[in-house]
Amino acid sequence: MKAIKQTGLVLFLLGLAIFIGTIFTGSFSLKQAELDTFLKEQNYKSEVIGEALQKAVVTTNDLNIFQFSNAVRNAYAASNNHYDNLIKKYDAEKNWDEKGKQFQYKISGKPHSLSFSLAKSAGKGPAPDSTGLMWFLTFGLAIIGALMYIVPDVILLGKPGIKNNGVFLNAATNRGWIGWFAFIFLVTFYILLYFFPDYIVNWVYLVDPISKSISGNPASQWFLYGFLYCTVMSVMAVRMYIKYRHNKYQILRTTSVLFFQIVFAFLIPEILVRFEKPWYDFKNAFPLDYDFFFKWNLEELLASGAFGLFILVWGVVLTIIVVPVMVYFFGKRWYCSWVCGCGGLAETLGDPYRQLSSKTLLSWRVERIIIHSVLIFVLVMTGFALYTFFSGEGQVLGIKTQTIQDIYGFLIGSIFAGVIGTGFYPIFGNRVWCRFGCPLAAYLGFVQRFKSRFRITTNGGQCISCGNCSTYCEQGIDVRAYAQKGENIVRSSCVGCGVCSAVCPRGVLKLENGPEEGRINPTDVLLGNDVDLMDLVNKK
């Protein structure tokens, strides 16, 4: 068994190494005809971009992706510079007419994204040419290796039950060197994904056939991300199934998030695209889905006929009615731990890191400040977006809606939700995003705290203050602080993962939905002591 596990680890690391190595493979160049097709598709007005790109990429030199990206970005920069200079020139000449005309020639878009689309048709090498083989050597090996590493735990972990042995003795899970490596890897991955997609174009090639078979289109970096997301979740879900095989709540919950991720977040949107409908994830509720009310999205939906209208209505109903009503009956867990994709990744890939979330009072304060700021941010931004949509004005009070949207997209959408939200798992615990950043979680939290039937019941006086519950709460809730007072846990941030209840060695905690009355029950003297004393102290 141990041997299988170790072989698995080797295979996994090999797959990972090849995966990383793939970035550096292949050569990138275009034939003149290919460039012409590309230019035609893009329909640029610029008169110099064609020549600039030709010089940059129609070459017999072997450019690797970094050189290629550099050349392409320079070409675009040269074209834009050219017109910028003209603008300056006409500006100096006060030739407003000519100046105004120049703007149409400028090419917008992020340089690395422009370079990505060109790179997508310029690659030669193992990833684009022997895609199947390379897929196997990367994804294939890593999946097989990971499963070989995980599955023997059925026997190695011993009988079903809570087996957190060695969690804090292991460098992977106690912020040791392996944790830091995982942190660097994840952060780098997200930075590449969000900001340098062209550098990972070889990875995108690997999933092209899969994308084509689902949506009919070649893959984008977002398809790659979606596929990777589902793969990682599936493999790590196997780990959850084994680890919590004695706990039906965990098994069902894991199955549910996996289902919603694969079907709702991945397959349905891609299939919609195949039928020329807008890409839409039906479970992704505003304000997590922060660009739902952006002008471009509303316009796209309105342009998609009855189906678009349906999505629009559903999106609004989901946020305003479905979400809070469900939270009232079941707590925010129905979304955060049973449906949501971010939660899904946190509960599978992130599960080995749950014990690293900080439980201090200070971190609770910080959490409340940050998450509510994000909520306010998203609401203000949406206000701006709607105003812009209805009035047609690009500005409100002198602030450009576009600027706010860009800032949010960059700071919250990319850096917080991605780079920090997932990249920091190995250091700050899983659910960094859900705990500190997610505006939807903040909204659900209000409902859960003030109007819900959900609570974690504390079992009378049975708590021995051991601290397992607090340690393993991914949301950094000091569960013990409540349990040792005999008090139910009613906290806006609780995502109802149920792990505190699972790890409690004394059977003290139970997640349940019941009448609102008596849900919050502050106590001083616990059940089991003198009845008169309890009455005296607790009634005060």
Place this chain on the structure above:
Amino acid sequence: MEHIVIIGNGISGVTAARHIRKLSDKKITIISSETEYFFSRTALMYVYMGHMTFEHTQPYENWFWKKNRIELKKAFVKTVETENKTLHFADGDSLTYDKLIIATGSKPNKFGWPGQDLDGVMGMYHKQDLENLEKYAPNNKVCKRAVIVGGGLIGIEMAEMLHSRHIPVTFLVRENSFWNGVLPEGESNMINREILSSGIDLRLSTNLKEIVADENGNVKSVIIDETGEELPCNVVGLTAGVAPNIDFLRDSGIEIGRGVKVNRYLETNVEDVYAIGDCAEQHEGIDQRRPIEAVWYTGRMMGETLAQTICDNKTQYKPGHWFNSAKFIDIEYQTYGWVWAQAKDHESRFYWEHEDGKKCIHINYDKTTREFIGINNFGIRMRHEFFDKVLNEKRTVDYVLEHLADANFDPEFYKLHEKEIVAKFNQENNTNIQLKKKSWKRIFSKA
């Protein structure tokens, strides 16, 4: 300002301090020689097993004490002079008090076995024991085998601890079945099986004769009394129960028996001196309880009660219905009310065991009145509130079985066995009890 001094920063001392602070403005000092801050002794095992770090066992953050104006002093109290209300510390320092609370807990029993003080022999009670274990049994290369002597709750925890680091463990138990002074036969057998199937070498009806040293004064082996067998090992865990940790009080004039003798107000024979927690001994056991109850809950309840008395609301210690819990490797155990190892004359028993042999319940009730007396549940969680109410209201066994769904406290979606249980009871007792659906209204209605 009145100065309350508490010796011992365990659950009893700390609970008393917290409640005194809530009720008053008195000056409070807690003394302990073990650690600076309160930690949960019950969680020591999880630190060694790597489930938690030591910091995680501390229920309050370090700023808590200052904020609540509870002074902490790390020192060992050598003697208590009650005439002039002064404590003398091992380092020569001294401290005066107006009221003294003795909450010094327990220490592991040692029964004079030859070799019991060798290096590598240890109990499992204090933080220092944990550090010792880490030193002598960091892994299975340094410690090739460990022998645990004494089959109680701490013994099985220590066996599980060592086992988690893949150290072979032999577990010597004097009784012919695990903890059968407390557990009835069915439950005790179940735990025997659990221990054996985990790969721990359980030896029942087996006593320790002596511990043998190697040339450096380290443990080399143990010799078993019955067979004379010599078992090579590097660590010996002595877990044959605990006794009050009160040697420093011998000449203080405070009355002691096995523990510090207290009345129902937790007062000792000396005015302004109280004792709570593991170290306190009632003149007579309360209800069916023992005079010394070395459990977490008792310490806490005494602390809650004594704080009232100290703050001018003289209150008797009147613990409610007995309850307790433990975990035997993977099997959780809870108990409410009394289920003795042997049924008493007026008692009748009902035992149900799941076919997988890892879950059971055992109900004790009065033969004639059918009044419910207690339940042991293994592998199934039960609601404390439910049984507390049942006991308060003196309900019958039939009532309990009818409402078993209200009592269940397992996580959602767990397989429930109530139907099976009730069916078995009906069959054995020729009754026709119908299981009622779970009712939130009943669960939350106050008595």
